[in-house]
Amino acid sequence: MDIGIIGCGIGGLSAGALLAQAGHAVTIFDKFVQPEPIGSGLVIQPVGLTVLKAIGAAEYALRKGNKITHMQGQEALSGRNVLDVSYGKRFGLAIHRASLFESLFQAAQAAGVRIITETEVTKTDLIGKQRMVNGTGFDLVIDASGAGSVLSPIQRKSLKYGALWATVNWPKSALPLDQLSQKYFSAKNMIGVLPIGALPNETTAKATIFWSLPQSSFDMWRDQPLENWKAQAKNLWPGMAPFLDQITRHDDMTMAYYDHGTLKNPYAERLVHIGDSAHAASPQLGQGANMALLDAQALAWALADFPLQTALQKYAKSRSLHVRSYQLMSAVFTPMYQSDSRLLPFLRNWFFAPITRIPPAPWLLTKLVCGDFLNPIRRSK
């Protein structure tokens, strides 16, 4: 088939690479001029890594990224552990978005995917047996244009809290290099550091740092002297000082806004939605990129197994339970870490944290974070 993909992000590149490898003619459109090493680090969970391996992008990603074995969170004042998830015998791959992009981009190019930049796509009309993208007809169009997709009929709810993010050099620090470390003050403040390995053309080890902030407070944060905020953050977590000292301007931090929403039917005639355009969530569970990778794999399998329109239904069905479950868990857990509630962080500290230490809870948490708490793709033939 002739397949057009809108969005050259994580979902678009993965789907493009897999479908080109299966023999389809794939064109990806993106509005960017060229990808830039902006954005944060993220964690590719074991289920996502399986897809990277299938694409042939894992070797580069593993070389650039950094393996983490734990996710740990402490209440800032007491120093008590309230989140401690081990990957067991597996690991999460913490990686900068630019390095992940490069790994997928190389695989897509090797598979013969055509990439057209500086092209914004705002609609895809169905004309006869073709979906049109800016005047060109395709047998199938994949919307992989992310959380702000204008092609998806998804209903999104804007979340009250977002976060400020930055990438800095990993300094001389006592913080462990093999875990995501976070500190919380109630659910109002959250500060974290993730060791993410190196950027594409560098070897310097980097860290992504983040600071939870209500979306409506961003302007106020910008208007205040940077030193006030840094003093507040260092007060909560003195060990963050060598990371925060590298932030010298407000512009060094990027505000990320989060939405939540799930598309009931992620397909229409000759059109299918994958990744954030089909299901948006806060990154609290660290699953968004993995979900996009899994969607791409599920779609490629469905298109290999069934005729087009049946394949789109099968794709949706194969991902439905996994997507819905993680969306639900994201909606339930996010306010425990990012909200104005006093009750939820209290329950987190005194009810959920103790429970998570009693078997089989640690095992379940490991499965939840790894992404295979439920079968991620229920492939049917």
Ligand SMILES: Cc1cc2nc3c(=O)[nH]c(=O)nc-3n(C[C@H](O)[C@H](O)[C@H](O)COP(=O)(O)OP(=O)(O)OC[C@H]3O[C@@H](n4cnc5c(N)ncnc54)[C@H](O)[C@@H]3O)c2cc1C
């Ligand atoms: C701060 C932050 C931290 C995160 N941390 C994690 C984490 O730890 N683990 C995890 O798994 N996930 C994480 N996520 C989520 C993850 O980044 C997303 O879920 C993932 O990028 C979704 O992939 P996608 O392909 O759907 O969209 P994207 O990767 O966002 O790609 C969309 C692409 O579409 C292009 N585009 C958009 N509109 C148009 C248009 N109209 N025409 C043409 N092109 C268009 C954009 O330029 C972009 O290149 C995080 C997200 C954020 C914001």
